[in-house]
Amino acid sequence: MSARTSGQVRVVGTGLLGTSIGLGLSSIDVDVVLDDVSPSTLALAVDYGAGRRAAEGDRPAIVVVAVPPDVVADVVAAELALHPEALVTDVASVKAGPLAALAAVGAPTERYVGSHPMAGRERGGPIAARADLFLGRPWVIAPHAGSTPEQSALLESLALDLGAVPVRLPADRHDDAVAVVSHVPQLVSSLLAARLVDAPDHATDLAGQGLRDTTRIAGSDPALWVQILSANAARVLPVLSDLRDDLDAVLAALGDPAAPGAQRTLADTLAAGNDGVARIPGKHGIDLRTTTLVVLVDDRPGQIARLLTEIGELGVNLEDLRLEHSPGAPIGIVELAVLPEVAGGLEADLQRRGWRVA
Incomplete structure (x- = not known):
């Protein structure tokens, strides 16, 4: 090149x-x-x-x-x-x-x-x-x-x-944007991960991919992030304030789940999250709806490589891939994100080749 x-x-x-x-x-x-x-x-x-x-x-x-x-x-x-x-x-x-x-x-x-x-x-x-x-x-x-x-x-x-x-x-629009997509997510991830400090061992032993996904960036350098957040504080603050208001509404709903409107508050909050996730660009730079297939993989060397090779042989393009493996477990979990129109065929083809699709 x-x-x-x-x-x-x-x-x-x-x-x-x-x-x-x-x-x-x-x-x-x-x-x-x-x-x-x-x-x-x-x-x-x-x-x-x-x-x-x-x-x-x-x-x-x-x-x-x-x-x-x-x-x-x-x-x-x-x-x-x-x-x-x-x-x-x-x-x-x-x-x-x-x-x-x-x-x-x-x-x-x-x-x-x-x-x-x-x-x-x-x-x-x-x-x-x-x-x-x-x-x-x-x-x-x-x-x-x-x-x-x-x-x-x-x-x-x-x-x-x-x-x-x-x-x-432009600089101002950039700083507004990163407050929402980078700086506040760092704080939210860190705040969530901090809840684990005093959590009992039996709780952290149950941790799965959802917790790993939401706390991954909590491992970032604190000294660097103090500088970043301080430099963009004026734009981070209103985003956090809106987040606090949403959290207050959820707290009120959970405080009395039987109260009128409480269930709708919870449902609307979760649905808004669905809508937000749908706006995150896929690998092709556009909003992309995908279907997830979960494949169970034996905990032996070469199994993930074999799975990916066979998906390639089937002519299927992966949009995303996630791995999960709990210590001591005999299997790993591979989440494959593909376009909805190929999901059914891929599932059937993998099963014919001996893969276990959950």
């Missing part, structure tokens, strides 16, 4: 995102220069092949700042001064704040366009980085009054080189 990105790319900050960007671009022969205030973190990213150390005479065309949110504006300002011919972007999860901070100190914002890849992992650092981290994920590019369409196009090329899907969105 030939790179759309032309010229040298400088990545400042070699944590999860910075190192993943370096790995992805280096794999298609883009000249990536890495920098980090931590010598050991920088050395690890270089050893992993994410790029090379900065050298005399480097002249980047694009600078990507991938540092913690509370220092983004300072580092972007420094890079704008250090590289007067480069377009500078950052990958922080809040966009309005850095732009305002740069304007306040008189930085040349005409060479700055913020961006935000909607990708990540619960673990951080260069050791968790992956070249395919951004594959199929939205990458928001936030143009502003002082930027040009050509600059946004340069960042779109970079995003496409990393397998991401570029989306142009």
Whole structure:
């Protein structure tokens, strides 16, 4: 694959995102220069092949700042001064704040366009980085009054080189959106997981995939999320307030389930959740209704690989896949999400091949 990105790319900050960007671009022969205030973190990213150390005479065309949110504006300002011919972007999860901070100190914002890849992992650092981290994920590019369409196009090329899907969105609209789809879900997941701290062992022993799904992101770095939530507090707060109002209504209904309207409140709450889930895009970027088949798989090496191979032989495209296995159980559960029109045929074909479909 030939790179759309032309010229040298400088990545400042070699944590999860910075190192993943370096790995992805280096794999298609883009000249990536890495920098980090931590010598050991920088050395690890270089050893992993994410790029090379900065050298005399480097002249980047694009600078990507991938540092913690509370220092983004300072580092972007420094890079704008250090590289007067480069377009500078950052990958922080809040966009309005850095732009305002740069304007306040008189930085040349005409060479700055913020961006935000909607990708990540619960673990951080260069050791968790992956070249395919951004594959199929939205990458928001936030143009502003002082930027040009050509600059946004340069960042779109970079995003496409990393397998991401570029989306142009002004900073304010971006911050409103991530409050709903990223920042509040992190808090809700953390609050739910916190209920497990004092839960008895017999309760956690019963935990299934539903609990794992809803608490997965609760394993994220608290220090990083304190910065993110603080930076976007004004937009997170009203979403949480609405959530609190909904929770108050559920509490009232559960307080007296026999009261008039209580059952409807519960039903409407659950139905609204169904409607919300239906709006989450499928893998093809559109609202997608799927049917789930549950296949029981023996706890032996190679069984899941065999199942997926046979589904491929049947010519069926999976829309989603989930695995569940309880410690000590002799079987695992594989949930296959497929289009409704192929579900019946797939179920029959799998059963004919000896698979147990629940």
